Amino acid sequence: MKKIILASIIALSSQFALAEIDTKSIDPEFAKIEALVKAKNMTGAYQALEKLAKQGNAQALYNLGYLTQSGQGTAKDDKKALQLYEQASNKGYPVASYVLGKNYIVGSMGLKSDPAKAKQYLEKASSQGFDDASVDLAILLFSENKPESDKAGLAKLEPLIKKGNYQAIHAKALYDISAGFKNKEEKSVQQGLTSIQDLAKKGYIPALMAVGNMFANGNIIPQNLTEAQKIFSALAKENVPQAKESLATVTKMLAEQAKAPKPATKKS
Structure with a gap:
């Protein structure tokens, strides 16, 4: 770490x-x-x-x-x-x-x-x-x-x-x-x-990148891919180094998450 x-x-x-x-x-x-x-x-x-x-x-x-x-x-x-x-x-x-x-x-x-x-x-x-x-x-x-x-x-x-x-x-x-x-x-x-x-x-960019990574990884704070995507998307528009790559990774994670089968709910 x-x-x-x-x-x-x-x-x-x-x-x-x-x-x-x-x-x-x-x-x-x-x-x-x-x-x-x-x-x-x-x-x-x-x-x-x-x-x-x-x-x-x-x-x-x-x-x-x-x-x-x-x-x-x-x-x-x-x-x-x-x-x-x-x-x-x-x-x-x-x-x-x-x-x-x-x-x-x-x-x-x-x-x-x-x-x-x-x-x-x-x-x-x-x-x-x-x-x-x-x-x-x-x-x-x-x-x-x-x-x-x-x-x-x-x-x-x-x-x-x-x-x-x-x-x-x-x-x-x-x-x-x-x-x-x-x-x-x-x-x-x-x-x-x-x-x-x-x-x-x-608005400090390195901190925004760090928070985005934390949301994406979910190791320090609860994972929130949607919030990570928002942060990286905004930074990518400003041509921040690594933001576009991070955005692509998170977008792929969201797509895979959407395709994953949802756990079956138990009937009472």
């Missing part, structure tokens, strides 16, 4: 993308780059970023890495992209450290999965105030299934929860459910479930 829950939240955590370009940045060239991106002139944006990157600009190095990874404005090249992310990370750009940490978790972009390196990069980004990194670091610590790691993970989430960070609240809720099942503590399970349901009511 714990591994499944932790894996699901890692998959649903925030995706990396082109870092927002701040027009108030010290270098006014970023305003020009922003205009090129909006005009979908990715080749021009790449060339402009390359010019800034050669001057050692950390944000430019990261964005150049992203364009190289995604093959926008240049040929797709994971190896080169990783080198650019490394350079940006070395210059203290937290998003680059976060991206490297995420890739070391799952072993993507030609890297082998390496939890130790993942922790190193996520800790670096976390210490620089990047909240997403703190959440993913906590999740990684929870996956170690050690009391000291759990304690460290909870410590990472606590200040974010106090700020009302939905990601952190969701991670803590899933931890509470996992720990509750492991330690046979119903109170912990209910606490986590309540938090997830509250987030779902606020």
